[in-house]
Amino acid sequence: MQIVRTPGSARAISRTxxxxxxxxxxxxxxxxxxxxxxxxxxxxxxxxxxxIFVNPLQFGPGEDFEKYPxxxxxxxxxxxxxxxxxxxxxxxxxxxPADFASAVSVGPLGDRFEGARRPGHFAGVATIVAKLLxxxxxxxxxxxxxxxxxxxxxxxxxxxxxxxxxxxxxxxVREPSGLALSSRNVYLSSxxxxxxPSLYRALQAVADAVERGESCTERALAVGRPLLEAxxxxxxxxxxxxxxxxxxxTIERPAVVIGVAFAGATRLLDNVPVPTxxxxxxxxxxxxxxxxxxxxxxxx
Ligand code: AMP
Numbered sequence: 001m002q003i004v005r006t007p008g009s010a011r012a013i014s015r016t017x018x019x020x021x022x023x024x025x026x027x028x029x030x031x032x033x034x035x036x037x038x039x040x041x042x043x044x045x046x047x048x049x050x051x052i053f054v055n056p057l058q059f060g061p062g063e064d065f066e067k068y069p070x071x072x073x074x075x076x077x078x079x080x081x082x083x084x085x086x087x088x089x090x091x092x093x094x095x096x097p098a099d100f101a102s103a104v105s106v107g108p109l110g111d112r113f114e115g116a117r118r119p120g121h122f123a124g125v126a127t128i129v130a131k132l133l134x135x136x137x138x139x140x141x142x143x144x145x146x147x148x149x150x151x152x153x154x155x156x157x158x159x160x161x162x163x164x165x166x167x168x169x170x171x172x173v174r175e176p177s178g179l180a181l182s183s184r185n186v187y188l189s190s191x192x193x194x195x196x197p198s199l200y201r202a203l204q205a206v207a208d209a210v211e212r213g214e215s216c217t218e219r220a221l222a223v224g225r226p227l228l229e230a231x232x233x234x235x236x237x238x239x240x241x242x243x244x245x246x247x248x249x250t251i252e253r254p255a256v257v258i259g260v261a262f263a264g265a266t267r268l269l270d271n272v273p274v275p276t277x278x279x280x281x282x283x284x285x286x287x288x289x290x291x292x293x294x295x296x297x298x299x300x
Contacts, residue, residue, distance in 0.1 A: 001080045003087045007135040010049075010088040014136045017047035017085055023138030023165075025129060028052040029069035029183035030078050033173040037142045038082045040170045044288045049136050050079050051088040053095065057103075058124030069183050088135060095131065103127045104161075106153050112245045113236060113258060114149045114269070122153045129154055133165055140166040144173075145283050146180050148256055148271040149245055168285040172270070174200070180270045192263035195229040199261045202227035203272040206239060206257045210274045215251050228261055235260040235267060242273065242282040254282030 004010045014021065022041030026034050041048045052075055059065035072089070079087055103123055109115070110122035133141065141158075143151050151169050158165055172180050178200035179185070179193075188196060206224035214220045217239050225237055237259040240247045245258075255274045260267050273283045 001076070001084050001087055003076070003089060005088075005090055006094055007090065007131070010086070010090075010135040011137065013086055014049060014138075017049070019047070020045045020139035021047045021049060021136070022140050022142055022168075023132070023136050024048070024050045024084075024142045025132050026050060026052055027054045027068065027183065028075050029071050029186075030075045031173075031181045031183060033144055033146060033181040035078060035082055036173050037144060037170055038079065038084060040168065040287070041140070041142045042083050044168070045139065047085045048083060049086045049088060049138060050084045051090075051132055051136070053088075053090055053128065053132075055124060055128040056092060056096065057127055058118075058121050060118050060120065063118070064184070064187075069186055088132070095128070104130050104157060106157065109149075109156060109245055110153055112149070113238065113240070114260075117235065117260070117267075122150070125150055126153055126157045130157065130161070130163075133163060138165055140168050142168050142170060145169050145273070146172040146182070146270070148242070148258065148273075148283055151283065152243060152245060155243075169283055171284055178204075180268075182268070184266055187266045188263055191231055192266070195232045196261075196263065196268055198227055198229040198232065199259060199268050199270050200272070202237065203257045203259050203270055206237070207272040207274045210239070210251055210253070210255065210257075217247060217249055217251055220251060224257070224259075232261040232263055232268070235262055239274075253277060254280065256282060 022045035024037045024041050054068050104126035106122045106126050115122050174180050177197040179196045202224040206220050209220045209223045238247050239255050239257050242256045254276045256271050258271045260269050273281050275281050
C-alpha cells in the first residue's frame with residue numbers, strides 16, 4: 001500500500017491504478033464499519049483507495065475535533081491487511097492553507113436535522129469530499145448508511161455538480177446488541193453503553209409500525225419514543241423522506257426513521273430505512289456481482 005500526503009501525489013498515483021477505482025473516505029480510528037466499506041470496494045473494483053483525514057471544517061466550535069480518536073499506525077495496518085492499494089492521508093495545513101476560501105454550498109437539505117444541530121457541518125463534509133474526489137478521481141465513492149443524511153447531501157452534490165463518480169451506500173455495521181459501530185463509541189460510560197442499543201430498538205419499532213400500515217407520522221413516532229432507555233435522552237426522532245429529509249404529517253413510503261440520542265455530551269446517531277411496499281430499500285445500493293475477479297487482488 002502506498003501512502004501519499006498531497007493532492008498532487010494522490011492524483012498522480014491514483015491515475016496509475018487499474019480501473020475501476022473504489023474510494024473509501026474516513027476520519028480514521030477504523031472499526032469494522034469502515035472495513036466493511038473497504039471490503040465492498042475491494043469486491044467491486046480493480047483498485048481501492050482509502051483516505052484518512054479528520055476534517056476540521058465539519059466540526060463546530062466546542063465539538064470534539066481535538067479529542068477525536070486518532071490511531072494512524074493501527075489504521076495503516078488494517079487498510080493494508082484489507083487490500084487497499086493507496087492511502088491518501090493529507091495534513092490539515094496542506095488541505096486548508098491560511099488563504100483557503102472556497103466551499104461547497106449544500107442548500108436546505110444541509111440545514112435540516114443534523115445540519116440544524118451542527119451549523120456548517122454538511123458544507124464542511126461536502127467541501128472535503130469534493131476535494132478528495134478531485135484528488136482521487138474514483139469510479140465509485142463508498143459511503144456508510146450509518147450517516148444517512150450525509151449520503152443524501154453527497155448524492156445531491158455529485159448530481160448537481162456533474163461529478164463523474166458513482167455512489168455506493170453500504171449497510172450499517174452493528175454490534176450484536178444492535179448498537180451501530182462508531183469511532184465515538186469509545187466516549188461512552190458503561191451505563192451509557194448499556195442503554196445505547198435501545199436507540200436502534202426505538203428506530204426499528206417506528207419502522208415496524210410503518211411497515212404494519214401506520215400512516216400517521218406522529219403515531220408511528222409515539223411507538224418508538226418511550227423505548228429509549230436512561231441515561232440516554234432524545235435529541236430528535238423523525239420519519240423523513242430519504243431524499244429531502246422533510247417530515248410530513250402523513251407517511252409516504254419510502255421513508256427513513258432517523259434518530260439521535262444524547263449520551264451525556266456524546267450524540268449517538270442511527271437510522272432505519274422503511275422500504276417501499278414492493279420491498280425496495282431507499283438508501284442501500286444493491287451489491288454488484290463480482291465484476292473484476294481478474295484485478296491485481298482478485299484472488300483474495
Ligand atoms: P467516518 O470515519 O466516521 O467519517 O466514517 C467514514 C465512513 O464510514 C462514512 O461513509 C460512514 O458513514 C461510514 N461508517 C461509519 N460507521 C459505520 C458503520 N457502523 N457501518 C457502516 N459504515 C459506517
